[in-house]
Amino acid sequence: MTFSIAARCAETGMFGVAVSSSSPAVAARCAHARAGVGAVASQNVTDPALGVRALDLLQLGAGAEQVIGVLRGAAPHMAFRQVLVVDALGGSAIHSGPRALGIWAEARAENVACGGNLLADPGVPQAMVDAFGRSQGHLGDRLIQAMQAALEAGGEAGPVHSAGMMIVRDVSWPVADLRIDWTEDCPVAGLAALWTRYKPLLEDYVTRARDPSLAPSYGVPGDL
Template sequence: MTFSLVARCVETGMFGVAISSSSPAVAARCSYARAGVGAVASQNVTDPTLGPMALDSMEAGKSAQQAISEIQQRGKFIEYRQVLAVDMMGRTAIHSGPNSLGIWTQANAENVASGGNMLANDDVPQAIVDTFLASSGHLGDRLLTAMRAGLAAGGEAGPVHSAGMKLVDKVSWPVADLRCDWTEDCPIEAVAMAWEVYKPQLEAYVQRALDPREAPSYGVPGDE
């Protein structure tokens, strides 16, 4: 009931996850990323413990493939799970259990991996990967461009209702964590609209956390 991608920006080292689903609040359950470590999407009859487990493995020095292998060994009901990972070197790996739902498939390359289930067709993840690799600019822009391509290639077999995008970069918290938890319209476009507003302020929000004395003004009524 989901399609997603995890990716790394070669130029900045930033990691990101973008995801969409017919289920509500998919990004709240399925998106995981840790600055300097990697990004993981855990989906298809989701087990939320698998994302942190994979990130812990990669933080301990294991590759994305080794982290996925550990999940395959330690995870419960792993035949129902689909997990994507990218590590600090840009290596990628995917586990898609044989009990993944509907049409399911995956695609990966250096710095990007995509997977989906209950898809309209098996071309969706490859379209996402190809579009990401052909794109440029800020990682957030590239993730959304790739997700739009996945939707244009067919997306889910039915309409999607939720989406999200998470970015991590240098600090211990996500520098962007944008979600649309439910809509009858396009949730990917809802996240894209939020990103258009948030992107110009991203660095300012980080600066406010690190040292508010050097932060720009808030630009709201009452701010001096």
């Protein structure tokens, strides 16, 4: 019911996850990222705890392959799960259990891991990896391009209704956590439009958190 990308920007060290599904509010369960640590997507009969555990293992020094190995050996019900991991050095690893739903597939390269289930075509994850590899610019732009490539390659077998994107960098909170939790229209297109609106404000929001005295005008009544 899901296709997703976990990725790292080699130039900036940002991490991000983008995901879309026929289920509501998919990003609330599937997208996990931690500044300076890594990015994880946990999906297919989802156990969000796997995302948290994977990030904890990365923070302790495990690489992406090691994390997947630990989860396979210790976490219950892994036959039902898909987990995508990208670590702080750009290593990537994926677990896709044999009981993943429908047509499922995975693809990865340095700095990126993509996977999906109930897909219209098994080539969807590779199309996402290829699009990410060709893309340039802000990590958010690159994640959106990968999601659009997934749709162009067929996407999910049925209509998708939710999408989300999380980005972390040099602060302790996500600098972007954007969600289309339900729509009858294309949630990936909605997410792209939301990112276009949010991107110019991202640095202002970080500045306001760090030092409001340096922030530009808020442009609201009462702003002195």
